[in-house]
Amino acid sequence: MTSSNTAQAEGPDAYREATTLELRRVSKTYPGSDRPVISDLSLEVGAGEICVLVGPSGCGKTTAMRMVNRMVDMTSGDILVGGRSVRARPAAKLRREIGYVIQQIGLFPHQTIGENVAAVPRLLGWDRRRTEARVDELIALVGLDAELRDRYPAQLSGGQRQRVGVARALASDPPLMLMDEPFGAIDPINRERLQNEFLRLQGRLRKTVVFVTHDIDEAIKMGDKIAVMKVGGVLAQYASPAELLTAPADEFVEDFVGADRALKRLALLRVRDVDLWRAPLVREGEPTAAARARVAESDLPYPLLVDADGRPLGWLSERDLARERVRAPADSGPEPVVDRDAVLRDALADILQAGTQYAPVVDGAGGAVGVLSIDVVGHFLAQGDTTEESPSARAGVDP
Amino acid sequence: MIALLAQVEIRDRAAEDGCVAGNGFCPGWIADNLDRYLEPFWQHVYLSIVAVVVGFAIAFALALLAHERRWLVGPIIGITGVLYTLPSIAVFFLLQPITGRGALTALIALTAYTLLILFRNIVTGLENVPSETKDAARGIGYTDRQVLWKVELPLAMPEIIAGLRIAATTTVGLATLAFFAGAGGLGGEIFADITFKSNVVFAGGLCLALAILLDVMLLAAQRLLLPWRRAVAT
């Protein structure tokens, strides 16, 4: 047990500092083979960042990850965790300080969920009270029901097992987490939920994470940085998601990212990141002359009727401005209304779904702040502008 | 030899009451003669349990050895397989010039007989542990020794206990032959008058009861020690 462990207070807000990770010209050739599986791989991961390793099956993602906790011995090069070579410590000791979620989860079938989660604390010799408290805390942290604690892994669903795998890896509050396709074996809906929950968790815990996936969409969603690998363990590009989508380094990356990379960028942006149209806001009973003037100078030919607090009530037509005063109700409702903090892809989906060209954008209080139109999005994508935001921030956590 | 044995009689049965004289099944006679079965019974228990315990210790050590050096599995199965197929009576007589008549000779033969079953079950149990479970254990910081004792052996327990159950029941059966090595046991009583029904049925019944008792105890141990098995099964 290290002193930093004992000094650590209980409670989710007292997590250990994240650490940096650096791979220095690492190579790996498995015995009995003459072709390297990892070739001269160099990567730096900042403290508290999620680095996603992505690439086609067999390109060496798992191998690269397993060299970090010495489950695989590197042939040459060095790996530094927190500036210290992984070879400076006995392997078992090193592994207790690095959270590891293996590709197949690998829960212990003969132990209850509580015992599974307690595995590393017990190896570290924590006393019973502290271990128990930690297990309860983790089970809640990963969103599991407290009553599952005394069940066995065989009595859980796949998604619940994945959560237990993550909880077990987090148990000793390791500053570095290795996650090998942790959400791989799960249906798309639960997968998305787990991804979001993990990002939310990451917003609080700020671990340094190496995350392996072969799914480019997951990589874009989860990564602060993405390392695209080719077969043979060659690093094709190491960049932020936005950079990867706007400026793929070569044809391989371009292919791998997919022809729809422009669309994928929408998932990285929020409504507020694009230039919204000014909407001609009008209120019931106000003189139509003023309203007409506002329509004339705005980007949109239709006035948006709002209530006293500026919340959109619906669209008006020219006809509604024909009289002396603006009359209600509106011809058509304001739907879809999008939040300025919404992910751009979701907002665009709402607009397309509703069969319109544009939608009122509201702020947190519900007041209209502008209009998002499909034209604006198209124009914006053509510019190739990039906005950087951490994945956990996108998932809705304020860092 | 059986013909020879058949001439042995516990007593002059003709002089006894009607049931015994008629060679029926006579509870009365059994009740009067319980004493004569007591010592052989405990000797039978002793022979069976010592043979299984020693056999388990040897098989366990061999299995751990073979778990690290896989190539040993084949040769060990070969050798213990030969021990398994040798007729016990032949072994008793072969051993007698070396170890003499008595419990030691019987125990060596009985122990040798358990090795194949126990070794094979322990090795199979260890082999059946899912590789991802072992990998996860190593990955979160178990040492090789901890992986063996805290993950592999607990997960191999169902197979190990299954092996113990087979070994225990077959050993109780085989121990009836131990008296050929001069080691006593219930076999001595059975063959003391193999034509007398009351004797054969009661002595044989004691063997059966002992076998069942050991089996039930091992089953209970499995239920008690391996609660997770039921979770996996359902």
Ligand SMILES: Nc1ncnc2c1ncn2[C@@H]1O[C@H](COP(=O)(O)OP(=O)(O)OP(=O)(O)O)[C@@H](O)[C@H]1O
């Ligand atoms: N223990 C090993 N011995 C020999 N070769 C191995 C071993 N483990 C992996 N390899 C080889 O190394 C290459 C990379 O394997 P690795 O498991 O790292 O790929 P991956 O990118 O994780 O693939 P996937 O997406 O399918 O999980 C593969 O060609 C594989 O066959």
Ligand SMILES: [Mg+2]
């Ligand atoms: Mg892999």
